[in-house]
Amino acid sequence: MNVLIVLAHPEPKSLNGSLKDLALETLTNMGHEVIVLDLYAMKFNAIMVPEDFKERADETKFNPIVEQYNAVKTGKTAEDVAAEMEKVNWSDLIIFQFPIWWTSFPAILKGWIDRVFANGFAFDAAEGKMYAEGLLKGKKAVLSFTTGAPWNLYTSEGPHGDIEVALTSITHNTMEAVGLEVLPLFGIFGPASMEEKELKKEMERYKAFLESF
């Protein structure tokens, strides 16, 4: 299986960095091919701008969804984005490894989605190809994340509410929208206040989760 790990944490020595290392090692040992995209290390440009589109469908007014489609169909997608699309095409499974910031992706990862999951590449707005017909159909996605708050703040009775609900815009409206099958969430809740022993158990839990693929 070809696995793409998309890491979005500014600190290589963070738990997110360690989880990426563990996934790389575990999956490679299992015989899978793994590519790591370290968005911070790459200084990935997360902001979609008109300058991405050198040959515009409409020079007078910038409409992202129109220009994305035109660029994909004419082979004029910005080089850095096209390189990411190639890796997505290559992959069978994409692991998103990130810290929960505001119960969502860090901006650098949101911007990766904004630019890479382009109209014409990941879905087709004109032909209504989304969800069951999403263009990334057949591939799978894993959300592997860490939170600042402990798990009991993320239950339906807790102040943040059920994390499955809060992540709907990612799991359903993003991943499933482009046809990806979303595997069960893997979260480590409140690692900052965990003891070494507890953290080690969480790492083992992640290893077992990866080995179940």
Next chain:
Amino acid sequence: MNVLIVLAHPEPKSLNGSLKDLALETLTNMGHEVIVLDLYAMKFNAIMVPEDFKERADETKFNPIVEQYNAVKTGKTAEDVAAEMEKVNWSDLIIFQFPIWWTSFPAILKGWIDRVFANGFAFDAAEGKMYAEGLLKGKKAVLSFTTGAPWNLYTSEGPHGDIEVALTSITHNTMEAVGLEVLPLFGIFGPASMEEKELKKEMERYKAFLESF
């Protein structure tokens, strides 16, 4: 009332740009003070990086929530972020004007939240000051957005599901988390396929919405 409009669209001639203009004009005519933050025009740096923090609490390992708190408490917040914080402090109401991208904020606006709603400024993680005790308590927020898809795709029976659910991570886990009172959502669904007359009606609907403040 002091109103901050945070605009996140790359095209000044977009409907989002027009909605910003309409809000500026309407609210000014009503006697309110208005400041517009045009994130694309400002080239706002949306990515939180270790370099934001010149005097670190921990030089060995970058932990964003720790460094944000330390920077706020020692007056060492990065200049561009501190300038935004001042405007937030000044405001009674913040209008977020944005196109829905992946049922969420465009990355540039997500990054504004990541950097500006800092620990110690908008909430206090150590003292558990969130929600009813969020540090921006007393202020209000409006989400004014446009969508690519028409409204019937955003109902509980539609493929995208209820937009109120999909936006939970913004309305509840972000805005309410820092103490902001969230006013009813204002969305214009599928303007790209609207006729001039219909669009004009939507603009009038927004004007009436603003005049109800």
